[in-house]
Amino acid sequence: MVDRLVNSEANARRINLVEQAFGTSGQSLVQTGRVLVGEGVLTKMCRKGTKPRQFFLFNDVLVYGNIVIAKKKYNKQHIIPLEDVTLTPVDDEGNLRNGWQIKSPFKSFTVYAATATEKTEWMAHINKCVQDLLTKRGKAKSDMEDSPVWVPDKQATHCMHCKKSEFTVLNRRHHCRKCGMVACSNCTSKKWLFPQQSSKPLRICLTCYDQLANAPNAEQEKAAQAPAGQNYDSDSSDDEDDDVPNDAENSDQPTFYENKNHGATKT
Template sequence: MVDRLVNSEANNRRINFVEQCFGSSGQPLVSPGRVLVGEGVLTKLCRKKQKPRQFFLFNDALVYGNIILHKKKYNKQHVLQLENIKLEDIPDDGVYKNGWKIINPSKSFAVFAATATEKKEWMAHIKKCVYDLLIKRGITQTSEHDSPVWVPDQNAQICMHCKKSEFTVLNRKHHCRKCGIVACNACTSKKWLLPQQSSKPLRVCLTCYNQLSLSSAPPVSSRDNNKIRKYTPINIPDSDDDSSDDDDEPTPSVDTVDNNTYESQFQSYEAEEVPDYKAGQTHQ
């Protein structure tokens, strides 16, 4: 079904419409061979709380963004390549139900669907698209450089590294970009370059820093005068930004709130007869 939609006028209109919804701040989404497989609203677990995000599943990418005006306007666009995506189930636990992890080298996070049926649909469609893409490109996945899913702030009252430091207004919470734990400033006072996540060195905990230092040390035969390379700590001020880049969203206007009712059900475009976008109108 996806192959049949590749050059269809309906598919081209849908992708163009989604691209327009993100405005000039988003990346171009129209690409040869790209198909919009489905879309829907999922609840993303951010560092402070759960927040609704609009997701678009393409046959080669997963795109999501903040909802400014549902079905009309989104911002803070993220494009994840499907060939790098892996899914991991999250068992239901209290208020956290119908969830799974989206694992990726550049960014990993947890999402939750409104119902078990919707979760099943989302995971099945994503897995199928990933499988088809890997077969088509003749490649295999690796987990070596996957980024961690951050532990939510609310799950840590004391530093998860030293197990001693209590968090306060002055003693802020920080995340290790390598393992995802919540730790104090002293326990995340070093940085390391993680190319899959950023072009700049990122904050990591002491344990991860030591492990990364050891794994990157040169062989004994290549060390000058048999001296072991030493790594100097990088002192990071406690005011260093530790927020997730899509954790904050703009406060909607009154008009936006009145019209911003979310339809979380996964909408697939692989069916025999699919709803179409009408010029100048929102999704049907």
């Protein structure tokens, strides 16, 4: 089991190698009781299409990043606490197969495995880590709302809110940070503070703004909104627009260490 790997030299060595691969751009991953459960390449749906990303599953967090040199160097490190993660299977559609959504209050997105077997393995291991973590901490999942899974840019040639505005080089796409739809600037002219996503107020569509503004607790939240006329934050999504070249494909089978006799008792 995972607990058998906690104090193993193999586990410490693996975590150290992950830290080195991210370099100074990444956060320290060494923490008491932390175990690297598995790793592998998954295809992540980004706003401009699908891109391979390196994922590392620990017993308390999910870490992923852009691949600069396969199995050697990564950047754009993202760390998602597992205790608030939920998984939702995604139906196959065309070439997009073996997918599921990873949802949390901090970030939500869709990933695809190379095979159905790998999808099953990834989902089973993530769910097991989440359940074990909640049990160990004696907690239930929080009631915080999950951040939205963004609609990819290519799926919207016109504003999904007004249905009229056509996107061009000058008329940019923007994503609502509450529902994830692609909308024009006019239809995302409001913003709201989502502390779990950012310390600054973020763009939302007019429909979501009306829902939030009319909610019972709206008066408490209005103080957190940005003043009129303030410039909006960039409509990027961390690694979504990063086009760092890489030579990775999600063809290598993932490695889950508690199932292997790599310096630990085989289970």
